[in-house]
Amino acid sequence: MAATTATLWLTLSANTPISLSVTVRWLLLAVVILAIPLLYTSPHWQSAGLARWLGLVGGWVFYVSWMQYRPPYFARHWLFYAILLAAMFQALIALLQLTLPGTVPAWFDYPMKNGRPYGVFQQVNVLASFIASGLALALMLLLLPDFSLTQPKAERGRRYALGLVLVLFPALLVWLQSRIGWLGGGISGALLLWLGWRQAKKLTGIAIGLMLFGIAIALIFQINGGVETVEHAASNQARLMMLQDSLKMIVEKPWLGWGYGGFEYGFQHYRLAAGLSTLGFGVVRHPHNEILLWWVEGGMVTLAGMVILLCAGIRLFWLSWRKKGESLALAITLLPLLLHSQTEYPFILSSAHWAIFLLLLAQWDRQTDKAIECTTFSSVTPSFLRVVVPMASASMLIMASFGLYANLSLTAVERNHLANIQPARRAMEFDPWVNTERWHYDQQTHALLMYNQTRDPRLLENYTRWAQDYLARRIDKNVYASWLAIAQYQQDTATYRRLRQEAGALFPTDPRFLTDLPE
Template sequence: MRVLAVDPARWVLVLFGLLCLFGQHVFIHHLGGAGLDLPFNAITWLFIGAMLAAGAFALQPVLVTSGFWWYLLLGAAMLWLPFFYAHAEPTRMQALPRLLGLSGGVLFYLVLQQCRFNASQRRRLLCLLLGLATVQMLFGLVQFFALPADNWFRFNTRVRLPYGIFMQRNVMSSFAGSGVLLALYLLVVVRAGRARWLMWLWCVSVAVMGIVLVLLLQSRAGLFSLLAGLLLLFPVCWLRLITRPQRWLLLAMVIFGLSIGLVVLLQSDLPRRMLEVYGELGVRYEIWATTLGVIVNHFWLGVGYGGFEPAYYAEAARLLITTGTVPQMPDGLHHPHNEVLLWLAEGGAVTLLAWLFWAWGLYFLLRHLPWSERLALVALCLPLLGHLMSEYPFGHSSVHWLWLLVVLWFFDSEHGRGRIRYRFPVWPGRSLLLLAGFGTMLYMASGLQTGYQLTHFERERFSDNTRLTAVWNPWFWQDRRELYQHSAVLAAALAAGDEERLKAYLAWSTPVIARLPRGSLLHNHLVALLALGREQDAQALAGRLRLEYPHDRQFSVEALENVKTKLAAGEAPRVYRQLTQPVGSATYYQNWYFD
């Protein structure tokens, strides 16, 4: 057996442990959003970059891969193809972080394979994932039961949805469900020797906490995928547990967790949401139906990476004209609440082939597993894959993507059939990993500093302009930073009646609203048009927006007349400086989010 203390791969394991037990739980105030707009995702990728760099020294002249990894790689390569389509040029850069995150995950999977961990070390990685889930669950329970109304986290105790670090209840729910199923799986696969009872206590506690949280969070995707996962995993656990008391203790634990969760739910102020949450699909049905219309109309090439938002609202306007039915859809919809539909709408037929290729790769992996391990793998992936069909989990939480990769790698490595080995010179691979690792670390570290500056700039009511020049990474939160700068230019131009600066603002905003049609940007654009006397252009744009955003009153005839009246009286109309309005259960920024 290899000794971990003298193996270069030990640093990958140590860094993974630091991420799971400490790094992923660092809370930094932010302005909402998705992806790298959320600091905890930047921290996740900071550690992944460090693991890529550390993994460079675990490379050997014989490269170890698997058939499943090749499916991952070729599927990811296929998803890169639409990035180079000519019609995607105006919006493609908005999808670049998503594609880089996908590629970074495939590279991280390869690094784990090169570490050549033994069975005990592979189980240790799963235990570290369970440690990550444990801390987040404790965080969620403290939020629900212990935090006062005025707390440093600015958790909204009136909403009382314990979302942990994720700031979104559905993301927390799928994560907690994944933790429950992993705890049950580790309960029967880890042989802890004399500390067996401690392992049992840990897994039982995590399973109970997770079930309680999933019930409190009232997420359909989280609850249904957890129940389906339990049905798949229970036969595996029941057969592998040796004694009858262990089996009945397992059953009692699940029933106890469900009972506690239901009691707390009924005693709290949350039951009023139960029927509306679990009874109907609501606006999601309309979003999916409209998105399918986008897919059908652009099946072969898609609308272009990054182009979902404008294409969706154009399709919604077409439906409004043809049917006369006013839709329920929200504003600022940058994803269709289904990650598969997002890729299909933007990338077309190639992305469909890539997803089918991945599905075949998963079948290839399952085919080489014993039947009990097949059930276990599907069960452990269900909360994440189920959430994939109703939300945008991997775009919202990088640790969800990391969790899925580690679980797949574990089963791929645990049953080593289909191992593929290649001889190759070490230095190209090592150079690539070092470059990717240190580049990721540098970008994320400088991005965290940029996010800190811009968050405090907005919290301080946009008063300290030195924060805009103090950023280290001009590409991080670029649209948000440019809006801060150009909205200040627009406000000054309106106050001074400066036509040149108004034209400069329009020159910036015209291509931006074409790819990022957010309400704040569109309002400012209309104000600039009216201030320049381009009423015909403003009315034409507002007429289109009334179809695309039928519930947004700032594009109504009355709103435009109000802007014109203020301009005629020499008053400055309102200028928005936020990219998006705060949404979701993460309403903690309500106390310092200003117009």
């Protein structure tokens, strides 16, 4: 995203006007408002809160940069096919994981989790919403006449390829058994079929037949034992409790919230104060709803920012509804990603979803709002932006590259059970921020391993200081267990009893927290 942003601004000619649509300006206002809670967030969480807000700012810059891009006429639709190709790539990996797991290349290193494929993502629902977005794009490209090719042979090949996608994607969504994938794919698919029926009834009928064929194949395969059925009852209960407890937290601190970046700590300790544990939940790091996440952490200020975002989206949708055609279709293709952000993982946990959402949003905005109330800056501002934005984007690209390198180094060290952390130490010299918390975690875990060899008491003292600071921000049963063992070894009875009580309440089934020191 940083590389694309820098490239777009560097390729703009000096006389190209820079314009912001009404939607862009409303989104900027929301972004500015969402920064206010950083002023009163606890220092423990400011770094995490600032990182998330900077991600929002970076997304806005990326979105605005893409708005300035004017593709040549022959390449005006290439972005949709590129996103669809990415979804197809994920679908093929998932199919290999599901049917022929031994054929997945070793360098992918993405085995199935609990018998369910997930492509290159870390969670099956993230893959499902990605596939649902691809399905919506395939329907849009097939059913709307604006995307047809003039050459009959090329158009026939294009339709055959899209028809294959309409068989494959619904079948895969059935096998993934992700309810948000079904919801996103079902709603967007139904709306696009309705839109297509108004313009091409025969082609729409064929599309419906192909999708039903894919679903039928998937159900037959699943009924015959090809895919194990997933039970969702426990997940339903957990989500309902997350929603209820998040709303209770909002009621308790409605104005200032619980602090940006502090949901993980605040949610678990709120439940702890009510005598509840992580049982059935695990450690909840987000409420599975993007709006709730910001509202809980930032209070009424962030709610105001979210309302502005929603109003900007509703306005854009109203304009699309009046125009119909490609503009309305683009609005519908965003639905799987929007629904995912309100029922599953926030955008911060999948940069691919965030990037594709912004790309489609920019295309939608350009199609819908391009002739309405656009504003052009003064002659000085474009020159300033052409210098500052590429420089900032290049800096972000460098930081992200070092972060990726450090991430890979840390992963290699962790897979080697932290036996030698020197490669990670060298990599972290170039990464001052991206992987800092993870690096400190690995350092302290390595220090415990070194203590078993050196018996240096300073290693234990350093660990307890770090653990105290870490557990003021995060909830981690392994850190609790290590600190508890140190307190027991040092015969620090008061610390041991306090930690055991807190850890036992948070993790009541963990045997490490079930015994107390003898009187």
